[in-house]
Amino acid sequence: MKIIKIGGSLITDKDSYKTPDTHEINRIAREISKGINSDRLILIHGAGSFGHPLVKKFKLNKKSTNKDLFSILKVQDSVRELNRLFKDSLNKEKIPAYTIHPSSITRTENGEIIDLELNTIRQALKEGYIPLLYGDMVLDTKNRASVLSGDRLVSFLAQELKPNKVGMATTTPVLDKNNQKIDLITQTDLENIGESNSTDVTGGMLNKVNELLKTRAKSYIFNAKKRKALEKFIKGKNIGTEVEYDDKGKKT
Ligand SMILES: Nc1ncnc2c1ncn2[C@@H]1O[C@H](COP(=O)(O)OP(=O)(O)OP(=O)(O)O)[C@@H](O)[C@H]1O
Numbered sequence: 001m002k003i004i005k006i007g008g009s010l011i012t013d014k015d016s017y018k019t020p021d022t023h024e025i026n027r028i029a030r031e032i033s034k035g036i037n038s039d040r041l042i043l044i045h046g047a048g049s050f051g052h053p054l055v056k057k058f059k060l061n062k063k064s065t066n067k068d069l070f071s072i073l074k075v076q077d078s079v080r081e082l083n084r085l086f087k088d089s090l091n092k093e094k095i096p097a098y099t100i101h102p103s104s105i106t107r108t109e110n111g112e113i114i115d116l117e118l119n120t121i122r123q124a125l126k127e128g129y130i131p132l133l134y135g136d137m138v139l140d141t142k143n144r145a146s147v148l149s150g151d152r153l154v155s156f157l158a159q160e161l162k163p164n165k166v167g168m169a170t171t172t173p174v175l176d177k178n179n180q181k182i183d184l185i186t187q188t189d190l191e192n193i194g195e196s197n198s199t200d201v202t203g204g205m206l207n208k209v210n211e212l213l214k215t216r217a218k219s220y221i222f223n224a225k226k227r228k229a230l231e232k233f234i235k236g237k238n239i240g241t242e243v244e245y246d247d248k249g250k251k252t
C-alpha cells in the first residue's frame with residue numbers, strides 16, 4: 001500500500017484566495033491514472049488557498065472554546081469544494097476515488113487525534129475504492145474545532161495502516177541553505193527547513209518533515225510539478241528527499 005498526499009500548493013494557486021489550478025488538477029489525475037497498478041493506494045490532499053486564508057481570517061487555528069460555528073462550517077464547505085473538484089477529476093480519469101470527509105470521522109483534543117474511524121477507510125479499500133481524504137476542520141474536545149492538516153493525516157494513517165511507502169507531492173523537494181536538494185534528511189538536520197512562503201497555518205515544509213520523521217514506512221517529499229514525477233513515484237521509483245524515520249521524532 002502507498003499513501004500519497006497531493007499538496008495544496010500543487011492543486012491551487014496558494015497566493016490567490018480560493019483559486020483552483022484546474023490544469024494541474026487534471027494533469028495530476030492523469031498521472032495518477034497512468035501510474036496506478038494493483039497496489040492499494042490512499043490519497044490525501046491539502047487545502048491550499050481553499051483552507052489556509054480562511055482559517056487565518058477567522059483565527060480558527062488559535063486556542064478558544066467559543067469559535068464561531070458558522071466560520072468553522074464555512075472553512076469545511078470551502079475545503080469540500082476543492083475536494084469535489086479533485087475527486088471529479090480523478091473519477092473522470094477512471095480512478096475510483098471515494099471521499100471520506102475527515103470532519104465526519106475524527107475528533108481531536110488540543111489538535112491531537114483521539115478518534116479516527118479507520119474501518120470506513122479499510123472497507124473502502126476492500127471494495128476497490130481509493131480513499132480520498134484532505135486537510136479539514138474537525139471537532140476538538142477542548143477548542144470546539146481544530147485544523148487537521150493533510151500532513152498529519154498521512155503520518156497517522158501510515159502508523160495505523162502500515163503502507164510500504166509514503167509520499168508527499170508538493171512543489172519542491174526539501175532544499176538546503178544553498179537551495180540544493182537534500183537527498184536524505186534526518187532528525188539532526190532541520191535548521192534550514194522553514195514554514196511556507198504562502199499563507200499556511202499548518203507549518204509548511206517543517207511540518208511535513210516532522211510528520212514523516214514519525215513514519216516508519218519509506219517516506220519521500222518531492223516536486224510533482226516536474227512532469228511524470230508523480231507517475232514514476234506511484235510506479236515505485238524513489239524520488240525527491242527521503243525522510244528517515246526517527247523514534248525521537250515522535251510527537252505523539
Ligand atoms: N528547506 C525548504 N525546502 C523546501 N521548501 C521549503 C523549505 N523551507 C520552507 N519551505 C516552504 O515550504 C513550502 C511547502 O509547504 P506547503 O505546506 O506550502 O506545501 P503543500 O503541502 O503543497 O501545501 P498545503 O499545506 O496547502 O497542502 C514550499 O513552497 C516553501 O515555500
Ligand SMILES: C=C(C)CCOP(=O)(O)O
Nearest residue numbers: 046047051135149150202
Ligand atoms: C486549512 C485547513 C482547513 C487544512 C490544512 O491542511 P493542509 O493544507 O494539508 O495543511
